[in-house]
Amino acid sequence: MAQVISARSTRRFLKANRVSRASRVVALAIALGAGAGAVTLPQVAYAQSFAFNAVSIEGNARIEGSTILSYAGIARGERVSAAQLNDAYQRLIGSGLFESVDLIPQGSTLVIRVVEYPTVNRINFEGNKRIKDEDLAAIVQSESRRVFSPRVAESDAQAISEAYSQQGRIAARVTPKVIKRSDNRVDLVFEVFEGGVSEIERIGFVGNGTYSDRRLRRVLETKQAGLLRAFIRKDTFIEDRIEFDKQLLNDFYASRGYVDFRVTGVNAELAEERDGYFVTFNIEEGQQFKFGEITVTSDLPDVDPELFQSVVKARPGATYSPSLVENEIARLERLAIKEGLNFVRVDPRITRNDRDLTLDVELQLTRGERIFVERIDIEGNTTTLDRVVREQFDVVEGDPFNPRAIRESAERIRALGFFETADVQAREGSTPNQVIVDVNVEEKPTGALSFGGSYSSTDGFGASIAFSERNFLGRGQTFSFAIQTASSSNRYSLAFIEPRFLGRDVAFGIGLNYSETSLLSAYYNTAEGTFQPTITFPLSENSALQLRYTLRYSDLRDLDQTNVYNPAAPDPDATIGEIIGAEGTLGERFDSSLGYTFSYDTRRTGLNPNAGVLLEFGQDFGGLGGDTNFVRTKARAVAQTKIMNEEVTLRASFEGGALHYSKGSSRVNDRFVIGPNVMRGFEYGGMGPREYIPGTDVNDKLGGNFYAVASFEAEFPLGLPEEYGISGGVFYDIGSVWGLDSSTANVLYEDFSARHVVGVSVFWDSFIGPLRLNFSEAIKKEKRDVPLNFNLTVSTEF
Incomplete structure (x- = not known):
């Protein structure tokens, strides 16, 4: 009787029975361990050896016999032991080409009987919604028209599960299945159960004494799940993000003098329902230096x-x-x-x-070492021109190599906002004293196209379209235009900025704006257009200077002079006062001016990370041609600091302006008209000079040649869970608008008269952006002022 050396791997899938091509799906079984079968021999076989003059191979259809012999490694005529036959079996199974292998000695002939794995006809994904098919296809290693491997399929299922875990869906399950086809082919199907997002229900800290949990949570990239969990995706548990959070904590404490700070561990406990995490950071603050x-x-x-x-x-x-x-x-x-x-x-x-x-x-x-930059290689930029990236380097080929300067250049490249990732590394060049700087980037979208609709009590219904591109034609330029139309106004704007004009650290810009208004609340229409080229360049680490030329067209149109009040013949139906009536007769006007703005900003480069100062001062000098000569001056100063372990923010600001004409005179659309964005508590144009005539409809807001506003405010937590994103504040504003070139007996508040406003604010980091709700009360105002007790604005930090 022939002695049979037999070992079979798992055959849970691809049984001999037929499976429907249309719908029957059989479970895929993975053969874990190449040696799942056993080599069985009678006891006497362990003492025997074999010599084969011939090898017969059966069952192979796609794989050449020579390939099978090479895996077996058995030479003709060579004596082999049972152990060596078992090694040959293990090599054949380990090749991943065969579902089962039998080695059968028949006298001087060795029969190798194999059952080949099928080939993969196609790969499908079912049940996936959060990750697209093409993204999953890039993850798996199994390929169409390649030999099916249960081991690879199981690894692919694990990789897909890991991809879902990175999105916070740790309950996701992936089951690989096969559908038998003809000609020993199979369709490989990955059935995906995505599950829900495992959110972070709570983030806590152990060991913090100086800063509260609330303050430290604001440092982290990871957020707690809150009211807006349907919109915020930073509240999902992702291990890589937790590692990044540890670095953020280190940077936060290090910048505040805690040089011994360290994160000793992070505990992440999963809720019993597997739908939430409780994360605790264990830290040691140390002493402040x-x-x-x-x-x-x-x-x-x-x-x-x-x-x-x-x-x-x-x-x-x-x-x-x-x-x-x-x-x-x-x-x-x-x-x-x-x-x-x-x-x-x-x-x-x-x-x-x-x-x-x-x-x-x-x-x-x-x-330092005498090392030079041999060259700078840039890869990955399909749209952005090489020069845009090179302009961020202070060094060029042939310059001395400075590692710190290269790191700063890498930060500038990332700060462009054009790239998803930007990796800058230096490696040895063609000689030991030369280096090659490799820049590998991955681009991201930089343009935006938006459509919108609006309604306001003054402008009525409106529509808008806006386009902006921060990397125009891949040149690093900014281009934008916007069109806003409403029943009572139309606005058009176009802007272009070249940040590296003539290859230098100089920004060149051009702005075009045109607007028309026909407000029902006013008895005249306005038109205004500006053309303004600018050049902006740095003066120092914290200061910059902008130079500009402005050509401005303005007009008060459609003003019916029959509605203008005439003191010689008073008409109770008059709707327009004497001043605007006189200004309406001046017709179209062109103003041509040169101007500058100096700015000093320590918010990012100052010595104190919790405090900063912004100073701006600018003037425009009219008279370079045009119809008028004037000087327009504006100044702004803002200071901010954080106290009480950075829980409370104090902010003080001053803003003012002056307008003086030596040829011509100011009109209502030239003078300063302020609203709640400058001083809270009053409507736009609700304070300042106005022409009011009792017994008529005349109540014209005139604006003023001068204005000054000082604001003081504090922002602080309200004790609500910070995942709500809601904090509070109080403010006190004092300001005034005054001064006219011409006046009448009916003009009120032409002289300086300070208004005082107090109020409270609610700050909300909503899913549409940071919002600010102001509730204000004017504790000192003039009788004809128009107060505004509530307004909603987009919150901005100075």
């Missing part, structure tokens, strides 16, 4: 440390921050380049003083 002595030293004989010491801005006693040290290093290295000192590096040396909780910083100037 401040700057001690800050000195600049040098081991280079041609470098004067005193020159570099004079540009250091950080001062002893300020809260220590690694980012401030980085700023000082960058500032010193830029000065070295300016002084013609190449390859100068700044090595920070930190000395810790635990007794007084200070850190002495020694910035040592030393000679």
Whole structure:
């Protein structure tokens, strides 16, 4: 009797029985472990050896016999043991080509009988809605027209489940199944049960003493599930996001002087229903350190440390921050380049003083390695031109290599907002003293097209269309236009900005605007158009200057002079006062002016991460041609700080303007007219000079040549769960609008008269954006002022 060495793997799918092509689906079984079968021999076989003069292969249809022999590794005439036959079997099964393998010695002939795995006809996905078929197809390793592998199919199912886990759907299940087809083919189907999102119900902290849980939760990218859980996707549990949150916490504490801070662990407990997580961050804050002595030293004989010491801005006693040290290093290295000192590096040396909780910083100037930039390679940008990316580098090919400058360039590339990811790495070039900078980017959409409708009590029903592109034609330029139409107004605007004019750090822009109004509440119409090219360039790290030219067209039209009040013949049906009536006779007017705006902003580069100052001052000088000569001045100052462990934000601001004509005079559409966006508590044009004539309908808001508004406010939590995104505030505004070029006996409030307003605010981070609801009360106003006790605006931070 022939001795049979037989081993069979699992055959739960693809049985010998027929399966309907149309609908019958059989469960796929995965053969875990290539050696699931057993090699069985009588006991005497273990002491025997075999020599085969011939090998017969049966059952193979697609796979060549030579391929099977190569996997078996049995040479003709060579004596082999039973153990070696078992090894041959394991190699054949391990190839992943066969469902089962039998090795049958028949005298001097070895019969290898195989059952091949089928080929994959096609791959389908069923039950998936959150992830598209094409995205799942990119995840799986199984391929059409390739040999089916249960092991690969099981791995694919796991990969799909992991993709759903990354979206917070940890209850997702994926079942691979096969449908038998003719010619030993199968359709591979992945049945997906997506399940629900496992949201984060609560985020807590253990070990925090300085900052509250509420404050720390605002630092994290991950949010708690709240009222808007249907719109917010940052409340799903994603492990990678938790890791990013740990880094955010480190950065937050480090920027506030807690150099010993660390996250000792993160506990994520899953609710019994598997629909929510409770996440706890275990942290150690440590002590807060401040700057001690800050000195600049040098081991280079041609470098004067005193020159570099004079540009250091950080001062002893300020809260220590690694980012401030980085700023000082960058500032010193830029000065070295300016002084013609190449390859100068700044090595920070930190000395810790635990007794007084200070850190002495020694910035040592030393000679770095003589390494040059060989070239900059950019990949992944299909739309954006190479030059747009290259312009973010301060170095070009052949310049000395500075790792810190490369890191800063990488941050500028990411800050463009054109790319989903931007990876910048340096590698050795063709010689040891050269490096190649590789820039790999992945682009993202940068354009937007929007349509909308609106209704207001003054403009009626309206429609709008707007288009904007932040990377126009891949050149890094900004282009936008908008059209807004309503029953009583039409507005058209177009803007273009080139941020790197002539390849320099200068922004060139052009703005075109035209508007027409025909308000039912007024008895005249207006038209205004402007053409304004601008050039903006930095003056220092925190300041910038904009120069501009403005050509402005304006007109008061459709003003019926029969409705103008005439003091010589008073008419009780008059609707328009003397001043606007006189201004309406002036007709069309062109104003041509040159102007500038200086701005100083410390919000991002200041020494205090919790405080900042914004200063703006601008003037326009009319008289470069045109019909008028004038000087228009505007100023704005805002200061903000956070107190009580950053729980409360205090903000103070001042805004004012002055308008003076030396040729011609101001009209109502030239003067300052302010509304609740500048001073709360009053409607647009609700305060300031107005012409009021008792016994008639004349009650014209005139605006003023001068205005000044000071605002003071505080923002603080209301004790509500922060996942609601609701906080509160109080404010106090004081301001006035005054001054006219011409007046009549019926003009009220031409002189300065301060109005005072107090109120409360509710801030809401809604799914449509940050909203601010103001409830105000004018505690001091004039009789004919028009107060506004409530208004809703989009909240902005200065």
